[in-house]
Amino acid sequence: MNALKKFLGVIWLITGPLTMAFLIVQAIQKVGLTHTDIERTNTILQWAIILFIFFPISIGLVIFGFYALRGEYDRLPESSEDI
Amino acid sequence: MSETLPKNNIFKVIGASSLGTLIEWYDFYIFGSLAVIIGHQLFPEDAGASALINTLAIFAAGFIVRPFGALVFGRLGDLIGRKYTFLLTLVLMGGSTFLIGLIPSYKSIGYAAPILVLILRLIQGLALGGEYGGAATYVAEHAPKNRRGFFTSWIQTTATLGLFLSLGVIVITKNLLGAETFGDWGWRIPFLLSIVLVVVSIYIRMKMHESPMFSKLKAEGNISKNPLKESFNNKGNFKMVLLALFGATMGQGVIWYTGQFYAQSFLENTCKLDFNDSRYILLWGIAFATPFFVIFGAWSDRVGRKWIMLSGMLLGIIFYRPIYQIFLDDTDFTKIEKADTFSSTNVSTAVLINGTQDILSTLTTKVLLKNGASFNIIQADTVSATKGLLPGKAVMKDKVLPARVFWKFVGLIFFQILLVTMVYGPIAAFLVELFPTKIRYTSMSLPYHIGNGVFGGLVPFIATLIASFAGATPLSGLWYPIGIAALSLVIGTVYLSNKKDERIND
Numbered sequence A: 001m002n003a004l005k006k007f008l009g010v011i012w013l014i015t016g017p018l019t020m021a022f023l024i025v026q027a028i029q030k031v032g033l034t035h036t037d038i039e040r041t042n043t044i045l046q047w048a049i050i051l052f053i054f055f056p057i058s059i060g061l062v063i064f065g066f067y068a069l070r071g072e073y074d075r076l077p078e079s080s081e082d083i
Numbered sequence B: 001m002s003e004t005l006p007k008n009n010i011f012k013v014i015g016a017s018s019l020g021t022l023i024e025w026y027d028f029y030i031f032g033s034l035a036v037i038i039g040h041q042l043f044p045e046d047a048g049a050s051a052l053i054n055t056l057a058i059f060a061a062g063f064i065v066r067p068f069g070a071l072v073f074g075r076l077g078d079l080i081g082r083k084y085t086f087l088l089t090l091v092l093m094g095g096s097t098f099l100i101g102l103i104p105s106y107k108s109i110g111y112a113a114p115i116l117v118l119i120l121r122l123i124q125g126l127a128l129g130g131e132y133g134g135a136a137t138y139v140a141e142h143a144p145k146n147r148r149g150f151f152t153s154w155i156q157t158t159a160t161l162g163l164f165l166s167l168g169v170i171v172i173t174k175n176l177l178g179a180e181t182f183g184d185w186g187w188r189i190p191f192l193l194s195i196v197l198v199v200v201s202i203y204i205r206m207k208m209h210e211s212p213m214f215s216k217l218k219a220e221g222n223i224s225k226n227p228l229k230e231s232f233n234n235k236g237n238f239k240m241v242l243l244a245l246f247g248a249t250m251g252q253g254v255i256w257y258t259g260q261f262y263a264q265s266f267l268e269n270t271c272k273l274d275f276n277d278s279r280y281i282l283l284w285g286i287a288f289a290t291p292f293f294v295i296f297g298a299w300s301d302r303v304g305r306k307w308i309m310l311s312g313m314l315l316g317i318i319f320y321r322p323i324y325q326i327f328l329d330d331t332d333f334t335k336i337e338k339a340d341t342f343s344s345t346n347v348s349t350a351v352l353i354n355g356t357q358d359i360l361s362t363l364t365t366k367v368l369l370k371n372g373a374s375f376n377i378i379q380a381d382t383v384s385a386t387k388g389l390l391p392g393k394a395v396m397k398d399k400v401l402p403a404r405v406f407w408k409f410v411g412l413i414f415f416q417i418l419l420v421t422m423v424y425g426p427i428a429a430f431l432v433e434l435f436p437t438k439i440r441y442t443s444m445s446l447p448y449h450i451g452n453g454v455f456g457g458l459v460p461f462i463a464t465l466i467a468s469f470a471g472a473t474p475l476s477g478l479w480y481p482i483g484i485a486a487l488s489l490v491i492g493t494v495y496l497s498n499k500k501d502e503r504i505n506d
Helices: A002-032 A037-069 B007-033 B035-042 B049-064 B066-080 B082-100 B112-140 B145-177 B179-186 B188-206 B212-219 B227-232 B235-270 B275-289 B291-303 B306-330 B403-424 B427-432 B437-456 B459-467 B476-495
Strands: B341-352 B359-369 B374-384 B388-390 B395-400
Touching: A002 A037, A002 B476, A037 B049, A037 B235, A037 B437, A037 B459, B007 B035, B007 B049, B007 B082, B007 B112, B007 B145, B007 B188, B035 B049, B035 B112, B035 B179, B035 B235, B049 B066, B049 B112, B049 B437, B049 B459, B066 B082, B066 B112, B066 B227, B066 B437, B082 B112, B082 B188, B112 B145, B112 B427, B112 B437, B145 B179, B145 B188, B145 B235, B145 B275, B145 B291, B145 B403, B145 B427, B179 B188, B212 B437, B227 B235, B227 B437, B235 B275, B235 B306, B235 B403, B235 B427, B235 B437, B235 B459, B235 B476, B275 B395, B275 B403, B291 B306, B291 B403, B291 B427, B306 B403, B306 B427, B306 B476, B427 B437, B459 B476
Parallel strands: none
Antiparallel strands: B341 B359, B359 B374, B374 B388, B374 B395
């Protein structure tokens, strides 16, 4: 199980930046598809919210993956006293 | 200490905590339930679908700031105590809700209307971010160690009961005033009513005592000096915050908001169900499913929290698309034969479009079917002074379901809320047991509110956005909650432990 935890750690490390890249590409595409100024403003606003929120979460996923790869989750604390 | 608390006292603690939390959820939900009407009030009349998306964005903004509320009020709760912190959040929440009910419409003050509502919505989100962690921690710190899941699950019911209460108040107000008056100014009443509920709750909470574990820590001089630093600068604690977020609360959040919010939005906006029908379906589903919060909470005391929560996520991943396909198929009235029609009446209106010589001609055909179902077909054409007749597209809406399909939908909503009770019933006990007392309020609040406020709260917004993409189907929006729940399921299965930490007074 510990080997699987570490292997998946690599997946989470990669998933964070990939998700951000996917969202940025989507944002550029969707803004490019707009026809009017109001539509463009709305689309930029919507995607700015999404990118603003998911950027720090993606970083969190990368840190989670890094910890998993380093074996930090191989043994979980038995109680909150162990933290 | 907590083990010796008399049973009637723990129920007093639960009652006082739950009532305040229930009111906060009520305040928070009426905005989402009235998104369509508020959209018309806050934005220009010709904004169309973007009014709904922007209103949902304001709704989502309330969720997005919840993690910041968790940090601000979590820190306060770990420094000055649980009792006074969640009194403050209650006042902020109630005051903001009351003021939303007083905001003039776009017609009166232009774009100041949505901006003011956005500010109040942000305050609501901050307050809610501080409320839940306080209530869950407060109850858990009073509960006996082997029944923590059972007692904290009562707090969990309030999120659903708050929605139930908000829907009930909305339906009753609308039925009393009529649809037109309700859309005009009646929608403000559910917001204004909240002030009464908040005053009652503040009175009850004022009479509560501080959590015994926090009081003990304070007496011993062991409270945290900097809860934020101790929560997130300590690697041992921070890695558990990340695990709680990605392995539990993220998946739990999307399952919750799909079942309770996206379902209603889908029935009303995609299936074009009648306003009352869609709400009655949700009300019945919630009423039948709510006891299961306590059942799954109590069960988690015996078998552990992990597998109950992850099973809820797995069932959501498997069944969401089939369930929503049934919603679509059963509300597709386009294939109805003439022989099925009981009666059909036409009402036509013509109005001058503001500032032009053009006329908007609307033909509403009310169709009643033999099986008891009914719907309206609305054909709106523009008669232009310069271009002649510009025919619009006929839209079928206000669908009322036949009894058999209505109860089938109630069953499908019940099933979705049942999944909510599986993921949400045990989560408070799970989070409380993960972190030490002196930084518990801060540490558990952040993953909870990122999972629920951000991942969950954005379900209606992102799913509606995905479904509006070119080439998307009405079911495309579901890939968001399904994908997030699947990711959380994998992380939870591999990394989470099913062991309960029975000693939380550390």
